Amino acid sequence: MLNASDLIAEYEKTGTLEALPIGHFIDGSFTQPAHNGTMESYDPGRGKAFARFTAGTEEDVDEAVRSSKSAFEASWRDVAPVERARILQRASALILDNQDLLAVVETLDSGKPLQEAYGDVRGAARTFEYYAGACDKLQGDSFPLGPDYIGYTIHEPVGVTAHIIPWNFPISTAARGFAPALAAGCTVVAKPAEQTPFTALLLARLLHDAGLPAGVCNVVTGTGTAVGAPLTRHSDIDHITFTGSVQTGRTVMKTAADDVTRVVLELGGKSPVVVLKDCDKEQALNGVLGAIFENAGQICSAGSRLVIERSIHDEFVGELVSRTRALQLGHGLAKPDVGPVNSAEHLAKIEGFLERAKARGANILTGGSVTSDPATGNGWFFEPTIVDAVPVKDELAQEEIFGPVLTIQIADDADDALRIANDCQYGLVAGIYTSDFAKAHQLARKIDAGQIYINEYFAGGIEVPFGGNKKSGFGREKGLEGLLSYCKTKSIAARIA
Incomplete structure (x- = not known):
């Protein structure tokens, strides 16, 4: 495993890191699209670029959504909860194994102090650990309808979920969306902020290394206009989790209304x-x-x-x-x-x-x-x-x-x-x-x-539900309530006599 001191020394010597991913993460691997467009990512502590990453397009979004929809319908929604739990638990361990790389990259991309970045990475590992434990405990209720009937509910995965990740807590916010979605049996298509693309890409690779099937978690990088907008309006997206400004949240909500797509919005604060x-x-x-x-x-x-x-x-x-x-x-x-x-x-x-x-x-x-x-x-x-x-x-x-x-x-x-x-x-x-x-x-x-x-x-x-009131948005992430955001409840009533 790469250690922090060697990574920092490499950065001081070269101004970049060799371990940074190249391309989108789609269908189980890093892919470089034919258009080959790129953008610069900046180190806020120096005020200068330290790497380039792929500038995605609507075609890249289409490819990622097709991949995730296929993975959802063909396999992931039917994977046994206990097996989903094992994959998420292995992902948690891999995040900790790679915490030096993830923390250094998070610091370079976002600017935050390294000790805070380590806290975020460890928190991401804990998030996957928590939802690994919840996979096989997502159970419904039964209804007392009398001796002639039986009634119960089941929680079904909502489907293909879109995740718009902000630049202030890239790996934390990715983890708190990815983990419950995957635990519920959903697939993920994520768009990290164009200022901080790298840890979401690295996280997707670690999930695949942990055993997540190809296509279950895809990440497309680029701008909000070129990637975020087509992702949120895509007709095959069943749920959107958005974290960001009130202004952009309004746009996401209006776009989601066209296909009556479910949304969770975590917006601004003045606490x-x-x-x-x-x-x-x-x-x-x-x-x-x-x-x-x-x-x-x-x-x-x-x-x-x-x-x-x-x-x-x-x-x-x-x-x-x-x-x-x-x-x-x-x-x-x-x-x-x-x-x-x-x-x-x-x-x-x-x-x-x-x-x-x-x-x-x-x-x-x-x-x-x-x-x-x-x-x-x-x-x-x-x-x-x-x-x-x-x-x-x-x-x-x-x-x-x-x-x-x-x-x-x-x-x-x-x-x-x-x-x-x-x-x-x-x-x-x-x-x-x-x-x-x-x-x-x-x-x-x-x-x-x-x-x-x-x-x-x-x-x-991670155990405590999180979300806002008023213009801070609606819906809840984290905790068991966050898991239910990625489920649709089905009620079943049957006459048995």
Whole structure:
């Protein structure tokens, strides 16, 4: 197996990696289409290209969907659940065996610190392990219809599923869609983000190596226009799982309506972290920092709004600013506290939010500007930023910045914190820090969000259903509820007397 130190040394010497896949992964192997078009993939930490990958077309999508439909109808839906479980379990082990390669590639493609990439890879392995255990436990119900009848339900795989994977958590999001779909007996056609194509391709190969039949998991790379759009409108797609922006999610939903295709949408977030005066302050400080600065704030569920009681505001925020200023920026392979943002275009978007805020007279306590890797002067970086006392209707409090920018909103008490937390178009997750457990659960019931964290942000794991309310989307991934997203329930009633 390739180890991280050798991979990093190879990259430092050559500017690329020999182990990167070439072509789409279709029907059990990497294939290079006749048109042979390619695109560049960029290392955000350097701000320069490090590899090329295949730029797919509608014809490539057609080939991948045909392959997956054939594999579904000919074999995969009828494979015994216990055998599906064994394949997914072997895939989990192979991910761990190859974690150095996957983590280094994830860092180069997305920019995130290497230690975070390792966490994502291990989480992907755990996802396949979890759904391996669920394959042979997907059982229906029976109905009490009386002595003359028998009634029951069965869960059938929905069919060929399309997965549109975002650039911020490429392998994590791929795994949380692929694993339950495969466990349910569905086949997969995936389109990774054009900024981060490689780990989805590597994952598809590992699944095949684990015993997945050819065609059951296909990956086509390219742009949203050339690959994503024809995939989501394809008449042989039975389900779409999309993670991305609200704007693109609307388009996917409208497209799916033409063929009445099922969808799960995980869209944006502007999640509040409610910190009350009776919290464990050290616990809350660590939680708030991680909630917004992990992956440079490029997380749909990032805790991007700190809603804090007025009585502890000054002391808490003062310490928070001090710790934020101490964070070290750098290239992801150097394992910094905060890495770059994913692209020059996204960096400009973040900068635009802050420049408009400055023009409005925003109280920026720290950060607020574009910067670079202190070691090289290169890369797409934005300073870890805290903006204080932001009005509820300000765009910094309402719009998803998707960067290392924390907005502070001041509440008079817990009831006021609840009002502020809910005064937003999004409802993905929320955090609560308080030592009053009854109060925590009262707030958890009343905050309109799909998932609530109490006294630890990002608590839980693959076992916990995840998804949003309001403009954060609908449907749930992860947990057993995520498995049911890839099933259609059939009811059967029979007269037996």
